[in-house]
Amino acid sequence: MPKPSLIEDNLASQDCADCPIRHRAVCARCESDEMEALEEVKYYRTFQAGQTVIWSGDRMDFVASVVTGIASLTQTMEDGRRQMVGLLLPSDFIGRPGRQTAAYDVTAISDVVMCCFRRKPFEEMMVRTPRIAQRLLEMTLDELDAAREWMLLLGRKTAREKIASLIAIIGRRDAELRLRSTGNDLTFDLPLTREAMADYLGLTLETVSRQISALKRDGVIILEGKRHVTVPDFDRLLEEAGDDTDGGLLV
Amino acid sequence: MPKPSLIEDNLASQDCADCPIRHRAVCARCESDEMEALEEVKYYRTFQAGQTVIWSGDRMDFVASVVTGIASLTQTMEDGRRQMVGLLLPSDFIGRPGRQTAAYDVTAISDVVMCCFRRKPFEEMMVRTPRIAQRLLEMTLDELDAAREWMLLLGRKTAREKIASLIAIIGRRDAELRLRSTGNDLTFDLPLTREAMADYLGLTLETVSRQISALKRDGVIILEGKRHVTVPDFDRLLEEAGDDTDGGLLV
DNA sequence: TGTTCGCTTTGACGTGGATCAACCCAATGC
DNA sequence: GCATTGGGTTGATCCACGTCAAAGCGAACA
Numbered sequence A, B: 001m002p003k004p005s006l007i008e009d010n011l012a013s014q015d016c017a018d019c020p021i022r023h024r025a026v027c028a029r030c031e032s033d034e035m036e037a038l039e040e041v042k043y044y045r046t047f048q049a050g051q052t053v054i055w056s057g058d059r060m061d062f063v064a065s066v067v068t069g070i071a072s073l074t075q076t077m078e079d080g081r082r083q084m085v086g087l088l089l090p091s092d093f094i095g096r097p098g099r100q101t102a103a104y105d106v107t108a109i110s111d112v113v114m115c116c117f118r119r120k121p122f123e124e125m126m127v128r129t130p131r132i133a134q135r136l137l138e139m140t141l142d143e144l145d146a147a148r149e150w151m152l153l154l155g156r157k158t159a160r161e162k163i164a165s166l167i168a169i170i171g172r173r174d175a176e177l178r179l180r181s182t183g184n185d186l187t188f189d190l191p192l193t194r195e196a197m198a199d200y201l202g203l204t205l206e207t208v209s210r211q212i213s214a215l216k217r218d219g220v221i222i223l224e225g226k227r228h229v230t231v232p233d234f235d236r237l238l239e240e241a242g243d244d245t246d247g248g249l250l251v
Numbered sequence C: 001t002g003t004t005c006g007c008t009t010t011g012a013c014g015t016g017g018a019t020c021a022a023c024c025c026a027a028t029g030c
Numbered sequence D: 001g002c003a004t005t006g007g008g009t010t011g012a013t014c015c016a017c018g019t020c021a022a023a024g025c026g027a028a029c030a
Helices: A006-012 A119-128 A130-156 A159-177 A194-201 A205-217 A234-240 B006-012 B119-128 B130-156 B159-177 B194-201 B205-217 B234-240
Strands: A042-047 A052-054 A062-068 A071-076 A082-088 A105-108 A112-118 A186-189 A222-224 A228-231 B042-047 B052-054 B062-068 B071-076 B082-088 B105-108 B112-118 B186-189 B222-224 B228-231
Touching (some): A062 A119, A071 B130, A082 A130, A082 A194, A119 A130, A130 A159, A130 B082, A130 B119, B062 B119, B071 B194, B082 B130, B082 B194, B130 B159, B159 B194, B159 B205, B194 B205, B205 B222
Antiparallel strands (some): A042 A112, A052 A105, A222 A228, B052 B105
16 A cells, blocks of 8 residues: 555544644544545535434444534433433544444434545455554544443432533533633533433433522522533632542543 | 563563463463573562552653462541552553652552562553553553443442442452353352451442342342352342443343 | 324322431440 | 451431422413
8 A cells, every 4th residue: 555545544543743632533624625536435415403314223333433522421220220321422432343243332422524434445444454443443532431430429429419510521621622621610511411311320310400490599500591611720620529639630 | 572571571472371360471380490590670579468569659660461360459538538549450450651759559468479570661661662662551441441431330229239230340350260160050259358348349348248238138238257148149130330321241 | 283102300298217316235344 | 267358238227309289470362
């Protein structure tokens, strides 16, 4: 291969300096205009808020990553109890090389743009280009860490701590994406409905609502409308979240 | 490299037919006797039940996999609340290439033998030998799936369902390891104390004890002593666990 | 201006699991 | 034999969160 193909280039490279999304792998703005030629292998799909991307058990012959918007992975029990098991933010990967059916329901929470690769060529490419497997391994390990943090939250935290944790997580991700300096005064939108938060946290939506009201009443957060949050003191929020804050660094 | 080194051979190969542990990567019985020469890179360590393998935050300059025994990954909050976030059974991997401090406490639950590789040479090898990254990716994705199943358990299942799920998981793993046919009558030992089960399930040990008693009273399991379990009807157990059992296959 | 529709909030009440405390039991040591 | 120790069980009580029900509120639309 004299010149790496566009896909390889997109997925193998680490960072993209001139756009707010960290990995070129998933950065739409880094595209050249050779795109159309690759329509067969790489393509974009958009989903509206609330739309289901794929159902658990469905055949899935692509892998993808989120370009913009937010999507969720959820598991559902027969009687309807639901638990979110993954929150897909821009740059997150979805689909598993080597598996052809989806293991979870994937739902667009906001409007979502996804960058998809057909699975077969993607897998072939993985064999040819070792950096991709390594990059994917890195991303998967990050996800595993996040899942384990999440398990602590689900298993041991109180409702109040869960809410505080979620707000902290979203605030942090938001700050990262915007490359804002992590000052002590954050302001951002909650991209989730109360119900989605409940699914995330293993609570009911009523409890979510009550605890948000409580945090507001206690001055931990300031709410404008139902979605817009200002955090006057991030350390205070982390304290409420029960997080280990050895100088702000999570070990 | 004319001949692959022993490490590569051990880690790159897929299955080992003639031993009960699935991956040669971690199978002590597959060793040749060239072992000593590699003492610097690959070595074995044993831990007694209850012994701490490594503390969260400690420097960790090896990666390892479990050969025999059971260990746990746990996270602890400042006030002492504890949540198990990983259960390491034979063939499971521990440590993260590219990270030099442990993110979780690792504790031996039973006596454990680990097969360790010094991190630096291991990482170099990963670059040289693409199959290893691919193999590791596969294993990490499996772990991620397990973590997500676990999240459903922590977030949405009742105490009784949690216990039933745990017994099912252990029973299944046990059956796999022994290559027994998965008949409908399993018998095995619970390798965990009530406290460790509580840490796994996000419960207190009292609740664990009560629910085990309840399952016993209701004939879902039969207990001999405190540890030895017989499951007269595995499907019944799965039902109690709230698991989706479309013909026994988990999607 | 009113009407409907989603989402959210708030209240009243019940309950599953935590907490606190006692006790059991088998293994170990003297 | 007796004491000790560590895991396990069981009971009584409490409270955080789920459940059920009603009402609030902004957006879209007529």
